[in-house]
Amino acid sequence: MMTVETAKTIVAESGLKLLESKLVARTWGNVSCRTGDKTFVITPSGLSYEQMTAADIVVYDAESGNWEGSRKPSSEKGVHAAAYAQFPDAGFVIHTHQMYASAIGLAGFDRLKLTDEEEAALGGIALSKYGLPGSKKLMKNVKASLATGAHAILMAQHGALIVGKDEKEAFERAMKLEEVCKAACHGQPSTSGQPTQVSEGSALKAIVDSLAPSFQYLAYTSHPATIRTSQASAVIEAQLDDMAQMIGPKLYAVPASAEAVGKALETQDAVLVKNLGAVCKAVDKADGDALTLLTEKACVAYLHTHALGDFVNLSWLDANLMRFVYLKKYSKKSGG
Numbered sequence: 357m358m359t360v361e362t363a364k365t366i367v368a369e370s371g372l373k374l375l376e377s378k379l380v381a382r383t384w385g386n387v388s389c390r391t392g393d394k395t396f397v398i399t400p401s402g403l404s405y406e407q408m409t410a411a412d413i414v415v416y417d418a419e420s421g422n423w424e425g426s427r428k429p430s431s432e433k434g435v436h437a438a439a440y441a442q443f444p445d446a447g448f449v450i451h452t453h454q455m456y457a458s459a460i461g462l463a464g465f466d467r468l469k470l471t472d473e474e475e476a477a478l479g480g481i482a483l484s485k486y487g488l489p490g491s492k493k494l495m496k497n498v499k500a501s502l503a504t505g506a507h508a509i510l511m512a513q514h515g516a517l518i519v520g521k522d523e524k525e526a527f528e529r530a531m532k533l534e535e536v537c538k539a540a541c542h543g544q545p546s547t548s549g550q551p552t553q554v555s556e557g558s559a560l561k562a563i564v565d566s567l568a569p570s571f572q573y574l575a576y577t578s579h580p581a582t583i584r585t586s587q588a589s590a591v592i593e594a595q596l597d598d599m600a601q602m603i604g605p606k607l608y609a610v611p612a613s614a615e616a617v618g619k620a621l622e623t624q625d626a627v628l629v630k631n632l633g634a635v636c637k638a639v640d641k642a643d644g645d646a647l648t649l650l651t652e653k654a655c656v657a658y659l660h661t662h663a664l665g666d667f668v669n670l671s672w673l674d675a676n677l678m679r680f681v682y683l684k685k686y687s688k689k690s691g692g
């Protein structure tokens with residue numbers, strides 16, 4: 357078994373890896389590493405991965421529920437504990453909000469065709485039912501999926517949980533999961549798959565430039581999914597937890613004018629701009645990157661589920677509740 361200090365270092369470093377691989381945005385997701393039969397170290401709640409060092413990692417005892425460290429353990433420690441309890445040889449667990457696995461978690465899981473090699477590489481795959489983040493219901497649902505023997509769990513309307521014998525295997529599984537889900541996803545209008553860079557002087561950039569003096573920070577994207585979604589619907593509803601939290605229950609599409617975008621951003625943190633993409637209102641670049649990534653993911657999810665004719669929005673109550681709790685927590689953190 358690994359020493360606690362080594363495990364803390366690995367976990368702190370993999371947080372950054374998680375962010376760089378775009379498996380999560382900002383402070384979302386969490387990582388843990390087993391250090392004993394019933395103990396593991398886990399990333400703390402609400403700290404950005406860029407700031408995180410080994411000293412911030414929390415030691416958690418799954419049997420007593422006690423923890424040691426200067427920070428609170430991630431609120432999703434329960435699903436990590438469930439994974440270690442289910443698999444005695446599990447050494448590393450990652451919880452992500454990865455784009456394509458999230459889309460398949462919404463629709464099309466039953467139609468997902470994996471080769472034997474893919475199935476083996478993932479260590480089995482399962483879909484768990486929805487539960488509010490950090491809730492007992494979510495833990496119970498994930499536990500039931502782990503009990504099927506699957507090491508890659510799609511958490512409906514939320515993200516994924518990936519279990520490996522070590523960090524390397526867990527990350528390989530997370531990337532493999534994204535690859536197989538991307539291949540089955542209908543939310544990618546262009547085959548390139550990569551977000552298109554908006555060139556200087558483009559129409560979207562011009563709108564953002566003219567609005568910039570009125571806002572702290574504006575981020576924008578012309579990911580093909582945002583363009584296609586802006587054309588398909590005047591409003592999309594949150595299907596995923598993190599959209600409900602960070603953007604709100606609804607994402608609106610407005611005409612491509614600075615006036616319309618500026619007006620929408622008075623009350624919304626993200627808005628789709630017809631035929632051009634999306635603009636997000638943020639506090640800084642990190643916040644803007646997270647918001648654009650979430651907007652892109654919400655659009656991929658929208659296109660995918662609507663192509664399959666199989667979409668489930670979060671309930672009005674859940675979506676509004678999450679937005680409310682998020683805004684309260686967030687304003688506290690930024691000192692407001």
Ligand SMILES: [Zn+2]
Pocket residue numbers: 384385432451452453489514515
């Ligand atoms: Zn999560």
